[in-house]
Structure formats: C-alpha cells, structure tokens
Amino acid sequence: MGSEICPVVGNKQNILKSIIDKAINNIDQNKKINLIWLEAATCSGNIISLLNAENPDVIYLLRKMVNMTYNNSLMAEEGERAFKKFLDTLDTEFILVVEGAVATKNNGLYNVIARYKGKTITGMDAVAMAGKKAKYVLAVGSCASYGGPSAARPNPSESKSVYDFLDREVIRVPGCPSNPQWVIGTIASILINDNPELDKENRPVLFYGITIHDLCPRRSYFDKGIFAKKLGEPECMFKLGCRGPITRTDCPIRRWNNSTNWPIGDNTPCIGCARNGFPDSMEPFVRY
Numbered sequence: 001m002g003s004e005i006c007p008v009v010g011n012k013q014n015i016l017k018s019i020i021d022k023a024i025n026n027i028d029q030n031k032k033i034n035l036i037w038l039e040a041a042t043c044s045g046n047i048i049s050l051l052n053a054e055n056p057d058v059i060y061l062l063r064k065m066v067n068m069t070y071n072n073s074l075m076a077e078e079g080e081r082a083f084k085k086f087l088d089t090l091d092t093e094f095i096l097v098v099e100g101a102v103a104t105k106n107n108g109l110y111n112v113i114a115r116y117k118g119k120t121i122t123g124m125d126a127v128a129m130a131g132k133k134a135k136y137v138l139a140v141g142s143c144a145s146y147g148g149p150s151a152a153r154p155n156p157s158e159s160k161s162v163y164d165f166l167d168r169e170v171i172r173v174p175g176c177p178s179n180p181q182w183v184i185g186t187i188a189s190i191l192i193n194d195n196p197e198l199d200k201e202n203r204p205v206l207f208y209g210i211t212i213h214d215l216c217p218r219r220s221y222f223d224k225g226i227f228a229k230k231l232g233e234p235e236c237m238f239k240l241g242c243r244g245p246i247t248r249t250d251c252p253i254r255r256w257n258n259s260t261n262w263p264i265g266d267n268t269p270c271i272g273c274a275r276n277g278f279p280d281s282m283e284p285f286v287r288y
C-alpha cells in the first residue's frame, strides 16, 4: 500500500497538511507559544521518535510552530540553568507535553530530573507544577497516556499515567513510541484554536479513529480465513496473536520513518503498544 496511490493515505495526509498549514498561517512568528517537553519515567523513545519526524520535521516544529523552552534531552543549558528555564516558563502561556509515566513511590524519588538551589526535583514535582499552569497538556506515548511499560507489573516505582495523575484535561497521544506526525498534528490542531476532536479516551480521532485491522493490507486474508502459521509468512497474523483488531491507530497508512515501514509490514504482529493495558494485558506478544 504505497502512500502515493492510496486515496485514504492521500486524504489523511492532506488533512494533516491543511491543519499544519492553517496553524502556521495563524501563528505570529514573534509570539509563538512556549512548550515544555518533560521526560518523566520514560525510555525517552518519544523524543527520539520526534527527532525522526519528516514532513514536517522537528526543525520546522521548533522554528515555525512553538518555542520549546525546556526539554531534558535537547536543550543546550544544563543543571540549574536548565531548570530555571522550566520555572520561568511556568509564568507564561504554554503547552505541556509529558512523555513517560509519573513515578509516585517515595514522593517520586525513583525519577529525579533536576537539583535546584539544594532541592531535589522529581518528575512528579515537575509534572504537578507544570500541569497546574499549562494551557494544554499532552500525554505523549503509552506510559504518559496509560502507564505503559513504566507502570507494568510489578510496578516497583508505583508509576501512574499523566492522565491519572493530573486532575485536569489531558489529551492522550499514545504509542510506544508515539508517531511524530500524531504529536505534531495534535499540536497544530491546538495552535489553530481548533482543538482536535477527541474520542472517549481523549485521543485525537484524526489519528486514533480506526483500528489497525480496518486498513491492514493483510485484511483480505483475514476475511477469507487464511492465516500465517509462523512469523515471516505473508498471510494474516491473527492466529499468531496480532492485536490489530483491538488497537486504534492509523499505523497501516501513516507508517514510520518517513512512511518507510511498520511492524506488520515487517512480518511482526501488532502488539497493541498504543492500547490501554499495554504491555501487561497484550502479552504474550506472539502466540502459537
């Protein structure tokens, strides 16, 4: 299913492009909204995924769309100077993006993100501080959205999703990691004051409105009851444990790394990484 020929792909890409173009036209380049991207209890996979963004890429996001004032991985400042930028942003209008769950055991000490004026700042402190003041909060990735691997059994750090930790509206952009187009597209929707249409789990319908199964290129095998018996075979992987029928994302048409490929395209069953309950209730990832 090539993105240049499929009308569904073309339509989705056009919608995304028009949202981003509209956002750019609406932004006063001298007054871009600030954005804090906070890495809490995470593998940092979502910021890495963002760096892989294409069309638009991360440079476009940073130059044209937002003013990223704080990010644990990308900023030039270190130590107290870095955390001061986080604190300074709290007195402005800003978007808070959190990747990673919130480790809550021992007042969050399982996830220390800074030391400032002799005080230890945990991810839990930072999410609470910024979560209170942010104009919008995006939980990016499955840990921030649902707890994900960070909160998986036996969850020694007593981690929680940002959605459960904060007592306010949080837009979920799940995935392990989240596709960069889901993130940039959601930010663009916010920027045009056209808050994305959300489903009942607070996910943008534009990206999470269909299941992987709905548009899977192996769907005709499923419909005819022809199933792969082992990995590497070209047929439907339902009987190998594929979670595509219960996982809502547009992976089959959006794909990854500039639309190069995606798990099912590489003969791996969907493991439901964007779903509530991942990974505990999605295991075993492959069944025979």
Ligand code: SF4
Residues within 6 Å of the ligand: 212, 213, 216, 217, 218, 219, 220, 222, 235, 236, 237, 238, 242, 243, 244, 245, 264, 270
């Ligand atoms: S491989 Fe998975 S998503 Fe694709 S048709 Fe089979 S069950 Fe559905």
